[in-house]
Amino acid sequence: MNVPNLLTMSRFVLIPVFLLLYFNDYVIASLLTLLLAGFTDYLDGYIARRSGQVTVTGSMLDPLADKLMMLAVVLALLIKSVLPLVAFIVMAFRELVMIIGSAIFYFRGLKTVQANAFGKATTVIYYLAITLMLLEQPGGVAVLWLGIALSFLTSVIYFMKFKRINSVA
Numbered sequence: 001m002n003v004p005n006l007l008t009m010s011r012f013v014l015i016p017v018f019l020l021l022y023f024n025d026y027v028i029a030s031l032l033t034l035l036l037a038g039f040t041d042y043l044d045g046y047i048a049r050r051s052g053q054v055t056v057t058g059s060m061l062d063p064l065a066d067k068l069m070m071l072a073v074v075l076a077l078l079i080k081s082v083l084p085l086v087a088f089i090v091m092a093f094r095e096l097v098m099i100i101g102s103a104i105f106y107f108r109g110l111k112t113v114q115a116n117a118f119g120k121a122t123t124v125i126y127y128l129a130i131t132l133m134l135l136e137q138p139g140g141v142a143v144l145w146l147g148i149a150l151s152f153l154t155s156v157i158y159f160m161k162f163k164r165i166n167s168v169a
Helices: 003-023 027-051 056-079 085-107 117-134 140-166
Strands: none
Touching (some): 003 056, 027 056, 027 117, 117 140
16 A cells, blocks of 8 residues: 555544544544645645556545545534534535445446546635634635535536546547
8 A cells, every 4th residue: 555545544534533523522623633634635646646656546535535524524513503404415415426426437447537626626615614614703604605516516527527538439
């Protein structure tokens, strides 16, 4: 297992750490855990591309770790009544569809689409929204809705690219 994949695997471990800290009212520590997860996401991709260590395993586990972390965080925010139920449902629906779709495509041997600038911008907006909500600052839910809207636009772009790279000539 290479370094980028180890960093990806560390994000799976950080999910219960975040939840444990957040539900025991260590909000700053839970936020730092989330930011560490975000940093490892950036770092594993950077190292993998720079050193030629991109693997099929990493390409599948990386987005899965990101989506599971995001689902855990928004579920925790929902449980603590920080996040409206409708925002959770819309966000969870999109994330679950992306996870299931990626798995189906992978097992059918289809090519997947790499993250693009819209996907990266969505992630940054999500992290900003979650930071605002965790710190009980105004505007967190509004910023989250912006991220959700951008995530659906990104999904449409990914789907169009997916169709193009997997179409039979």
